[in-house]
Amino acid sequence: MNKPNVKRVRVPVHGVLLLDKPVGWSSNDALIRAKRLLNAQKAGHTGTLDPFATGLLPLCFGEATKFSHDLLEADKTYETTVHLGVTTTTGDTEGEVLEQRELTVSEADILAVLPQFTGPIAQVPPMYSALKRDGKPLYEYARAGITLEREARNVVIHSLEFLGYEAPFLRLRVCCSKGTYIRVLGEDIGHALGCGAHLNALRRTGVGSLVLSKSITLDMLDAMPETERAGLLDPVDALLSNFPAVQLTDVLAARLLQGQRLALAKETVELPADTGRVRVYRQSDGSLLGSAQLQTGGILAPERLIRTEHT
CATH class of the missing domain: 3.30.2350.10 (Pseudouridine synthase)
Structure with missing residues (x-):
């Protein structure tokens, strides 16, 4: 008697895989292969490489997909x-x-x-x-x-x-x-x-700031034990490393995650000298909250926020 096919349950995987795409593969085929090897629920690439081309193809998984557009814009x-x-x-x-x-x-x-x-x-x-x-x-x-x-x-x-x-x-x-x-x-x-x-x-x-020397091939990923593959991913904030960082208290972090604009001029928060995009962290545990726009007068406007264990 044949055993029924059991659908594999995908798991949440968050981070960035720096893939060295082989020649002859489309970017989408490489993404599908990496997603299967990582058994990931959600994935996306950051701009295509022609099948003829090889080299660095950053792949985003889970919450990192919210920031994939930043690499589309990158040099x-x-x-x-x-x-x-x-x-x-x-x-x-x-x-x-x-x-x-x-x-x-x-x-x-x-x-x-x-x-x-x-x-x-x-x-x-x-x-x-x-x-x-x-x-x-x-x-x-x-x-x-x-x-x-x-x-x-x-x-x-x-x-x-x-x-x-x-x-x-x-x-x-x-x-x-x-x-x-x-x-x-x-x-x-x-x-x-x-x-x-x-x-x-x-x-x-x-x-952008991501380099080929830190990448991995599909063959290398395939050869690794499945339980070790997710450890190859860079954290989500690898996509935001060019932006200055802002640290928020738990109270301010909770408000930001609710979509509120924060007036930080009178708060004891160290802010960058210039306005523009910033990456925002929870001060108590160092977890990334997402990206925001620092506006004139110390106003922090949420931009792309990620789900955390606190939300």
């Missing part, structure tokens, strides 16, 4: 290899070759054009992207052979570091604002050099 750092002299339909190795040109580019030529691509620049989003037009991703139009007009978007390349050149491969490190397409950057550099280009490899090494 990103990549290391990439640009294949000069060859263009493809997708701007990377997944597309079909469009054109091959004789390559006569020198290192001096490259160093001369790279400054054009630092600071504020405009990029036209690629057709092979997840941006939507009339509710449909652009890549679906592209696969149907349809090319649509796209408006250029303003992005910022904070730094563009030359790592080496062994023709036809140019290696770069890029620190950029949200919304930057490294594929387009590679193609534009190739265009400026007069030879065309596509990305041969792309690896994300940083998202």
